Structures are given as structure tokens and as C-alpha cells.
Amino acid sequence: MRDGRREGLTSDLPADGDAGPKRRRAFILAHTRLLTPPHVPEIRLHLADEATELWERTEEELQEIGLPPPFWAFAWAGGQALARYILDRPELVAGKRVLDFASGSGLVAIAAAKAGAATVVATEIDAFAIDAIALNAAENAVTVEVRHADVLAAPPSDADLLLAGDVFYEKPMSEAVIAWLDTAYRAGANVLIGDPGRSYLPRDRLQALADYRVEVTRALEDSEIKHTTVWRLAAPGA
Structure with missing residues (x-):
């Protein structure tokens, strides 16, 4: 950890969790990549490449500022x-x-x-x-x-x-x-x-x-x- 953050994680989210759309979108783009869900190859989504890694980052970084886990980052x-x-x-x-x-x-x-x-x-x-x-x-x-x-x-x-x-x-x-x-x-x-x-x-x-x-x-x-x-x-x- 460095300065209270997981080393290697970049985030400009404010400490109170009141992230505006630009900041949220920057976070999404930084921690996902365009993938096609296995059962729906016609559609491309910004998804987490490594589920465990993003989940840990969310719990350790985002959850500390009151944000929910990233259900949006996976094709369930x-x-x-x-x-x-x-x-x-x-x-x-x-x-x-x-x-x-x-x-x-x-x-x-x-x-x-x-x-x-x-x-x-x-x-x-x-x-x-x-x-x-x-x-x-x-x-x-x-x-x-x-x-x-x-x-x-x-x-x-x-x-x-x-x-x-x-x-x-x-x-x-x-x-x-x-x-x-x-x-x-x-x-x-x-x-x-x-x-x-x-x-x-x-x-x-x-x-x-x-x-x-x-x-x-x-x-x-x-x-x-x-x-x-x-x-x-x-x-x-x-």
C-alpha cells in the first residue's frame, strides 16, 4: 500500500465518495477492457478482465468511501x-x-x-x-x-x-x-x-x-x- 491505497491503483475519486460522471467513467475505463460475453458475442462490454483483482480493489479502495461492489463489471x-x-x-x-x-x-x-x-x-x-x-x-x-x-x-x-x-x-x-x-x-x-x-x-x-x-x-x-x-x-x- 502507498499513501493509503493499493500500489498500482490509480483513482481520482474524492474521499467523500461523491464521484462525478467524468471521474466514474475514468475509473471504469481504467479498470476494465472491451470484451464479448461468451454467450452473447454480438455485444461488446467494458468488463473486468480479472474478477478477483477488481473485486479486491473495489473492497479495499472504493468500499472505503462508501461505494458498492462492481456488479456492473461482469456479465452474469x-x-x-x-x-x-x-x-x-x-x-x-x-x-x-x-x-x-x-x-x-x-x-x-x-x-x-x-x-x-x-x-x-x-x-x-x-x-x-x-x-x-x-x-x-x-x-x-x-x-x-x-x-x-x-x-x-x-x-x-x-x-x-x-x-x-x-x-x-x-x-x-x-x-x-x-x-x-x-x-x-x-x-x-x-x-x-x-x-x-x-x-x-x-x-x-x-x-x-x-x-x-x-x-x-x-x-x-x-x-x-x-x-x-x-x-x-x-x-x-x-
Whole structure:
């Protein structure tokens, strides 16, 4: 460590964590590189080359100033499966208003835009994710509206299609998410979910649409290949 920082890590983030967009984007560009997710080679994203290294840097550097771990820097299995499903079936999104919940890197939102959605909104509570999504959308020459907000605290979206990848890993979060998605579903929205079998996946409300074997990094998951399913939210007991 040198001057309170991991040696070799450059960061101009202010000590209070109030990083502006230029500083956040500089950090993203400095600690990621353009890669294609294994299951979605049509899309290029700014991703962490070494998951463990960036995670350690985030915990030791960024977390000290109150910032969350860099979920935006990885192409998670559920998102890869959902993006693949959409790109292979563009009729699902063509001309539709799409919302990608907890978008992370923006992978699923970008896939929806590429598949011909009329509008795409990507929501996130992490300011770094918001800037990563903007960078990734520009890299793929698509238009995605990025919304920095906790949408679970707001009325349900009026989107035609709601997308959610890898969101059922924590019980309180999962309960809030399924309640919010259910409200949108009851209002007429189609809801698709990508998930590799997270602990709190509400299987009793879901219909399986497609299965994939998605390559991931063992630094993030418990195996290098995750059996991942795309689900549709359905009525209780359907």
C-alpha cells in the first residue's frame, strides 16, 4: 500500500465518495477492457478482465468511501441467458417499450435495443453502473435511457416488457422484486427473468422458456458453467 491505497491503483475519486460522471467513467475505463460475453458475442462490454483483482480493489479502495461492489463489471449468467434469448427472438421486443431492471452492465438492455425495441430503459441504484451502461450502449451504437433510481419504491413501470437478470440472490430483495414485477404483470406487462438457480428464485410463479449452459468465471460463481433458465412470470398456480 502507498499513501493509503493499493500500489498500482490509480483513482481520482474524492474521499467523500461523491464521484462525478467524468471521474466514474475514468475509473471504469481504467479498470476494465472491451470484451464479448461468451454467450452473447454480438455485444461488446467494458468488463473486468480479472474478477478477483477488481473485486479486491473495489473492497479495499472504493468500499472505503462508501461505494458498492462492481456488479456492473461482469456479465452474469442470468443476464447472458436473457440477452441470448432476446437476440434470438427479436419479435418479443420489436416495437415494444422495454425496461431492464437492475441492469448492471446494461447487457440485457443493449440486447433489447439491438433486437428492435421502440424504447429501452435501464434502471440501477449504482451510479457507477449508470455510467457503465452509458459507455456500453455507446460502444454498441444503441440508444438506452439510463435511470438512476430505486424503482421498487415507485409505481410499476408502464413498459410492455420487463426484464430482470440475476436478481433473486437475497431474500428481502427477492420479495420486493417479485412483488413489484407482479404489479406490472397484473397491469398487462410481459415479464421475463434470467436466473441460474439463485436461492430465492420464486419458482412457483415462473414458467420455463429456455435453458442454456452459460460460461462464467469461477471467481464469481461456484462453477465455470452455469445451467441457466429464462423464465416468464405467470399467474399464481398457472
